[in-house]
Amino acid sequence: MNSRCRIDRRQLLLAGATTLAGVAISHNKLHAAANDRMKVAFIGVGGRGGGNLKTITATGAVDVVAVCDIDTRFMDHAAEQFPGAQKFQDFRKLYDAVGNKIDAAVISTTEHTHAFATMPALKLGKHVYCEKPLAYNVDETRRVTDAAADAGVVTQMGTQIHATPNYHRVVELIQSGAIGDVSEAHVWVGRAWGLQSKKDAEKNGDRLFVDARPTDAMSPPPHIDWDLWLGPAPERPYHSVYFPGPNWYRWWDFGNGTMSDLGSHWNDLPFWALQLDAPQTVEAFGPEPHPEIAPASMKAVYQYGPRGNRPAVELTWYQGSEKPQRWLDGEIPQWNSGVLFVGSKGMLLSDYNKHVLLPENEFTNFKAPEPFIPDSPGHHQEWVMACQGQGETASPFSYAGPLTEANHLGNVAFRVGKKITWDPKTMTCVDCPEADPFLRRRPRDGWSLQ
Known part of the structure; x- marks a missing residue:
């Protein structure tokens, strides 16, 4: 399967390199009609995620169904802007609750949880926008790339400069x-x-000088769920040298x-x-x-x-x-x-x-x-338009996956x-x-x- 997927990505990359990004998405299992509003879950809504939330909703084509963040400050702020959205700290619970009610997910979590927040959406056949890098390591990147190909949905990695x-x-x-x-x-x-x-x-x-793992213990701020932030990573006590970003x-x-x-x-x-x-x-x-x-x-x-x-x-x-x-x-x-x-x-x-x-x-x-x-109409805009059946994305996972693996x-x-x-x-x-x-x-x- 890996060999087949690599050949497919290779052929797509060479065949379409003079179009938007060298890769075309030709078959999608679901498209919102051009005038329909997409129902979207936003996972990670602080910092970069807050920017993605603002820009994507500014297209006027999106309804925010759910917002998710391990930091309740960001989660609550996003929910105030979109009162109809359900709130979650754990994206696994988000997918359990509203996975069948959404058309797409926007992933803006930390690098080590990208694949884990993205994969459920792909398995549900939902469109995905995921911040860079696509995943934490080579294996996770390949898994996400292959899952996106199998799902046949519209994908985009957040390399905004690609659209300039x-x-x-x-x-x-x-x-x-x-x-x-x-x-x-x-x-x-x-x-x-x-x-x-x-x-x-x-x-x-670099204001944060560090050359070793901290040995002193700190209590996590009350507004974050440290265990959820760690996600799939090995357990370790909270310390401010890891959180907030971009320290991690x-x-x-x-x-x-x-x-x-x-x-x-x-x-x-x-x-x-x-x-x-x-x-x-x-x-x-x-x-x-x-x-x-x-x-x-x-x-x-x-x-x-x-x-x-x-x-x-x-x-x-x-x-x-x-x-x-x-x-x-x-x-x-x-x-x-x-x-x-x-x-x-x-x-x-x-x-x-x-x-x-x-x-x-x-x-x-x-x-x-x-x-x-x-x-490009804009990196976020082209993703929304592609989800509606208009055009293609410039940095789909079939292109962004091999790029991430190489890095x-x-x-x-x-x-x-x-x-x-x-x-x-x-x-x-x-x-x-x-x-x-x-x-x-x-x-x-x-x-x-x-």
Whole structure:
């Protein structure tokens, strides 16, 4: 089944890469009519979840059936805005109570519970919008991706930058051959949250310096259910270094650091433009891996084989203090974060909002191709419209799943401390059994993806 699903995703990705995201959803078990209002459950309604609630309901096409959050402050605030919505702290109880009354679910929980909040909706045949990263590890990601394919529903991962005109134009330039055959891609982000020295933490604006699991005990605030927040993760006492966010994402038990946080946005651009899927090998470099905390600075080198008429490519990820050599040598503009494509005819440098062809003097008279990727009505709007049978989503799970898997593999290589060879059919690192605990984990009792 895994082999079949990978081939299907691969074919879809290559066949449609010049449309919105390279993947089309052609058959859905349910569509709300264009003028119907969708009945939606919102799981996680504080922070990013509050933003998703506001933006999706602003489309005017959604009725809020239920709101759920382990923090009663956010849950109550959301319910005040939508008095007809039922309130829940436990999303498992939400699905038991209203699962058959909703058309869709919006998941904005923490990374380690994404799959567990998403899977019940997919099994019920409901449309899903899930924040990035799609799931906590490679195994959970594949399970969600396969379940979405089986359900045949509309899905979207929350990579909002994917819908912006700048990303569209960059993909068009790369895929139309503006800089020739691309053999290298470099992705760097300036964020340096994670395991670092106290001095570096202060320098990087990281107000929460931490280098070990706390030994002192704290009582959780009365407005949160700590056991529900832990969900499938191993049990540990509450401490403010984990909650509230974004503190949790640097701890391996709950998240995967900067890679899974920002990799979803920044690696998205080369993944889309170069039609990438599963890497052949991944090797990571950085400090000695910490058993509890993700690194602030590291780099990971991915090797991808040929794809159709596209040559093999090496993609390198840099975070924190790590930067590409061309950046260090001053050969390119020293943007704090960016994506650099290196081709046989030149280079292209991009960030979220702008891009430039390099060397600039060699592209003075260059004429960009006519746009062939349609503009998006908005990342949330296109999901709502697709659920109503109008168009497709730009980052469905069939695309976002392989992207998320690749990001996670960068951390797997870092944690095992050696180059890994990835077999996407068996979902194993070849001759590297020590990688298995980082690919999958057994959830805590009471939590299951079955």
